[in-house]
Amino acid sequence: MYITTHADEPLSIGDIAMACGLSARTLHRSFIREHRTTPMQFLKRRRLERIRADLLAAVPGATVTRTAFHRGVTHLGRFAREYSAAFGESPSETLRRSTSVGLARGVNPARPGTSAGAQAAAL
Numbered sequence: 001m002y003i004t005t006h007a008d009e010p011l012s013i014g015d016i017a018m019a020c021g022l023s024a025r026t027l028h029r030s031f032i033r034e035h036r037t038t039p040m041q042f043l044k045r046r047r048l049e050r051i052r053a054d055l056l057a058a059v060p061g062a063t064v065t066r067t068a069f070h071r072g073v074t075h076l077g078r079f080a081r082e083y084s085a086a087f088g089e090s091p092s093e094t095l096r097r098s099t100s101v102g103l104a105r106g107v108n109p110a111r112p113g114t115s116a117g118a119q120a121a122a123l
Contacts, residue, residue, distance in 0.1 A: 003039065007046040008072050013039055047071055048086050051079075055094040062099070064091040 002019045003011070016039050017024045031039045054067045065076065068091070073079045083091045 003043050004046055007043060007050060008070075010072060011043060016043075044082065045086070047073070048083055051083070051091065052087060052094060055091060056098045058095055058098050060099050062095065064095055067091075067095075 003016060006019075013024050013027065017027045020027060022030070027039055031037060031042060035042055037045070051067055051071045051073070054071065055062070055064065058067065068076060068079055080091060087094065089097075
């Protein structure tokens, strides 16, 4: 789906409609009928889900700001409110929980995805 593939890009309803070969009105009606939401709300949800996945997989040193900007967020205050409403916790709580779990598992911040033990064994 175009929205999912291009969720990190600045998209307008016109961009999405043109990519789908539909008028904006037809796209909007189709989304309401099929997804029970508007195309822009659908896009916003995909972006929030991607940011959450990034935060949950983050290594120590990652920041919410950098992660959000990487995914196309331009207004951090609005983003934080929408994220909290969607997931029941702030983005910083997700990141803090994620990095504390990574540290507890021995994730090496210098080599994400590699535990300190596995790195030592490779030497």
